[in-house]
Amino acid sequence: MVGADDRRLDVLRAIVEDYVLTQEPVGSKALVERHRLGVSPATVRNDMAALEEEGYIRQPHTSAGRVPTDRGYRLFVDRLSRVKPLSVAERRAMERLLVGAVDLDDVVHRTVRLLAQLTRQVAVVQYPSLARSSVRHLELVPISTTRLTLVMITDTGRVEQRMVELPEPVPAEDVLHLRGVINASLGGVALSQTPPIVADLVETAAAEHRTAMRALASVLLETLVERTEERLALAGTANLTRGNVLDFPGSLRPILEALEEEVVLLKLIGEVEPSTTRVRIGDENEIEDLRAASVVSTGYGPGRTVVGSLGVVGPTRMDYPGNIAAVRAVARYLGDVLAQN
Amino acid sequence: MVGADDRRLDVLRAIVEDYVLTQEPVGSKALVERHRLGVSPATVRNDMAALEEEGYIRQPHTSAGRVPTDRGYRLFVDRLSRVKPLSVAERRAMERLLVGAVDLDDVVHRTVRLLAQLTRQVAVVQYPSLARSSVRHLELVPISTTRLTLVMITDTGRVEQRMVELPEPVPAEDVLHLRGVINASLGGVALSQTPPIVADLVETAAAEHRTAMRALASVLLETLVERTEERLALAGTANLTRGNVLDFPGSLRPILEALEEEVVLLKLIGEVEPSTTRVRIGDENEIEDLRAASVVSTGYGPGRTVVGSLGVVGPTRMDYPGNIAAVRAVARYLGDVLAQN
DNA sequence: GACTGGCACTCATTTCCGGCGAGTGCCAGC
DNA sequence: GCTGGCACTCGCCGGAAATGAGTGCCAGTC
Numbered sequence: 065m066v067g068a069d070d071r072r073l074d075v076l077r078a079i080v081e082d083y084v085l086t087q088e089p090v091g092s093k094a095l096v097e098r099h100r101l102g103v104s105p106a107t108v109r110n111d112m113a114a115l116e117e118e119g120y121i122r123q124p125h126t127s128a129g130r131v132p133t134d135r136g137y138r139l140f141v142d143r144l145s146r147v148k149p150l151s152v153a154e155r156r157a158m159e160r161l162l163v164g165a166v167d168l169d170d171v172v173h174r175t176v177r178l179l180a181q182l183t184r185q186v187a188v189v190q191y192p193s194l195a196r197s198s199v200r201h202l203e204l205v206p207i208s209t210t211r212l213t214l215v216m217i218t219d220t221g222r223v224e225q226r227m228v229e230l231p232e233p234v235p236a237e238d239v240l241h242l243r244g245v246i247n248a249s250l251g252g253v254a255l256s257q258t259p260p261i262v263a264d265l266v267e268t269a270a271a272e273h274r275t276a277m278r279a280l281a282s283v284l285l286e287t288l289v290e291r292t293e294e295r296l297a298l299a300g301t302a303n304l305t306r307g308n309v310l311d312f313p314g315s316l317r318p319i320l321e322a323l324e325e326e327v328v329l330l331k332l333i334g335e336v337e338p339s340t341t342r343v344r345i346g347d348e349n350e351i352e353d354l355r356a357a358s359v360v361s362t363g364y365g366p367g368r369t370v371v372g373s374l375g376v377v378g379p380t381r382m383d384y385p386g387n388i389a390a391v392r393a394v395a396r397y398l399g400d401v402l403a404q405n
Numbered sequence: 406m407v408g409a410d411d412r413r414l415d416v417l418r419a420i421v422e423d424y425v426l427t428q429e430p431v432g433s434k435a436l437v438e439r440h441r442l443g444v445s446p447a448t449v450r451n452d453m454a455a456l457e458e459e460g461y462i463r464q465p466h467t468s469a470g471r472v473p474t475d476r477g478y479r480l481f482v483d484r485l486s487r488v489k490p491l492s493v494a495e496r497r498a499m500e501r502l503l504v505g506a507v508d509l510d511d512v513v514h515r516t517v518r519l520l521a522q523l524t525r526q527v528a529v530v531q532y533p534s535l536a537r538s539s540v541r542h543l544e545l546v547p548i549s550t551t552r553l554t555l556v557m558i559t560d561t562g563r564v565e566q567r568m569v570e571l572p573e574p575v576p577a578e579d580v581l582h583l584r585g586v587i588n589a590s591l592g593g594v595a596l597s598q599t600p601p602i603v604a605d606l607v608e609t610a611a612a613e614h615r616t617a618m619r620a621l622a623s624v625l626l627e628t629l630v631e632r633t634e635e636r637l638a639l640a641g642t643a644n645l646t647r648g649n650v651l652d653f654p655g656s657l658r659p660i661l662e663a664l665e666e667e668v669v670l671l672k673l674i675g676e677v678e679p680s681t682t683r684v685r686i687g688d689e690n691e692i693e694d695l696r697a698a699s700v701v702s703t704g705y706g707p708g709r710t711v712v713g714s715l716g717v718v719g720p721t722r723m724d725y726p727g728n729i730a731a732v733r734a735v736a737r738y739l740g741d742v743l744a745q746n
Numbered sequence: 747g748a749c750t751g752g753c754a755c756t757c758a759t760t761t762c763c764g765g766c767g768a769g770t771g772c773c774a775g776c
Numbered sequence: 777g778c779t780g781g782c783a784c785t786c787g788c789c790g791g792a793a794a795t796g797a798g799t800g801c802c803a804g805t806c
Contacts, residue, residue: 320643
């Protein structure tokens with residue numbers, strides 16, 4: 065026979081599972097009926113009282129059943145649940161992701177929609193971070209003699225393009241030369257490593273190329289390295305309206321607003337150590353407006369590296385095991401897709 | 406003194422304005438208090454009865470005030486309102502748009518957020534359509550001897566990139582040659598005009614370049630011309646929760662879902678003739694889920710051309726004059742920005 | 747003929763109240 | 777340590793009554 069402490073945890077697990085499923089406070093009687101706990105409702109009530117004492121569950125009002133607290137979910141996630149393997153149908157949906165994806169934008173959009181579909185939550189995918197990519201190729205396309213477009217292609221598939229104004233006209237063959245020099249120095253170099261190299265390029269440039277090189281260098285450093293703009297894709301906001309109204313007390317407003325703030329979102333799903341999945345439950349969130357929400361996020365990248373993160377946002381009352389599994393699976397899959405390029 | 410018919414229209418205008426402002430059915434008494442109509446509530450009641458008879462307003466229930474119908478809004482938009490000029494602050498916000506915009510993505514994102522802010526509605530901006538752009542430059546970046554990245558830059562600033570698998574290895578100098586040939590033929594050509602030229606390129610290619618050219622041509626035609634994927638940016642979904650719950654009977658669900666369907670959105674804001682602003686009110690929308698919403702949209706582009714569209718989506722109870730003005734102003738401004746590149 | 751004041755009427759909304767019942771806490775007993 | 781029993785709490789439901797905004801209509805006035 066299991067010890068009393070063990071049973072208490074079983075009761076907590078049962079409460080979480082039932083509540084996630086039914087969205088309604090769960091009472092002692094219903095609990096013993098739906099789960100083979102082997103004890104009577106009265107006993108469960110005692111356990112519940114203890115759990116409430118410890119802060120794992122609470123009563124919305126006196127004559128109602130119990131609801132897990134953030135702390136209860138935390139314990140559930142940490143110790144009471146196993147990651148749920150994806151179903152065959154889900155796996156198949158994932159396999160379909162790759163076919164026909166035509167470029168990085170396409171891949172990211174498909175990924176975020178897939179994740180939203182699998183989890184029925186709001187999904188967020190960060191584009192591969194420029195800061196963590198390296199240069200595959202830089203192209204200079206002359207628009208006029210004093211203006212050119214700088215196109216950078218990274219190993220993660222991102223393509224960035226910037227307008228560069230040249231202080232003085234530069235003939236076409238010089239542009240070709242500049243391109244050659246730059247690519248020879250920067251090809252394969254991680255963007256974060258470029259500043260000294262770029263500085264060196266300006267130093268060592270022939271006198272007649274100096275000003276042009278300086279213009280290029282400043283655009284490169286200022287808009288591609290320092291002000292490294294991170295991009296995001298979002299999907300499944302409609303899922304916020306899925307559950308009970310109680311999920312987000314008051315209105316969806318603050319949540320929707322937070323989801324539109326890219327900086328906030330990045331902070332939310334970012335900051336992951338490699339190959340861990342991070343779960344932030346309710347209060348644990350630093351962002352005020354998302355105190356009623358939970359976030360499951362992880363990093364992704366080809367192989368063991370991390371070039372970006374992705375995750376889902378939903379009510380604290382969410383299917384943690386399922387969502388964690390989905391987030392992990394999608395991250396791994398996205399990493400594989402990136403590795404193929 | 407104004408005729409009775411004129412006054413009836415004044416009453417309709419007053420009803421629309423009040424309702425948009427207060428979000429509450431407006432009664433005869435409140436109407437004469439807030440607007441100098443110069444007649445008594447009883448007279449207004451008679452007018453209201455007539456307007457209701459004609460289908461311009463209706464009563465949510467017997468003992469309530471009147472609310473405009475879709476037809477009422479239509480009349481209001483067509484005949485009773487003047488486009489409201491933007492305020493100084495709004496103009497200034499728009500001017501700030503340009504500074505520091507770093508590439509097309511940036512411009513589009515800033516634009517859509519600006520539009521959402523100005524109108525306090527959901528804003529949608531279509532990226533400049535590939536179909537309506539022309540080729541500025543094509544670049545071929547070798548990844549390996551049998552694989553290269555095709556980068557296309559258009560005059561509207563879009564940069565697209567596709568992976569091309571070559572059936573047999575192609576030496577670097579041949580790639581350069583191919584690039585030269587392609588650019589010579591396609592530079593400045595509208596994408597819609599490219600198919601015969603591309604076909605010709607394959608025809609006339611030297612035997613040793615034939616297969617490579619064929620691979621390039623197929624990628625070009627299939628993924629950039631035929632399957633011309635349109636892109637969109639969206640902002641301000643949080644504004645949906647702004648107004649009364651009554652705005653969208655039931656839930657936001659269908660609206661949010663529709664907003665995630667890019668195809669639907671494109672249909673919604675697209676199909677505009679040059680330099681007209683289109684207003685679709687409630688029922689006039691073809692999309693089932695958006696029958697409770699109105700859409701104000703227009704095209705934009707450098708000069709008089711149209712390369713994409715933008716617009717706002719909101720409850721039928723919206724500030725039409727203000728939103729029309731904002732949509733037009735932003736479209737013109739975006740066109741100007743594009744023209745500068 | 748157009749407008750107005752007056753008045754009866756309608757009906758959604760609000761408030762109050764009693765009954766119901768899910769669920770609890772506690773206690774005595776096994 | 778578990779269980780059955782029991783009194784108790786309190787949110788929710790449904791009906792009744794009060795409220796009041798707003799209307800339609802009519803007779804009267806300019």
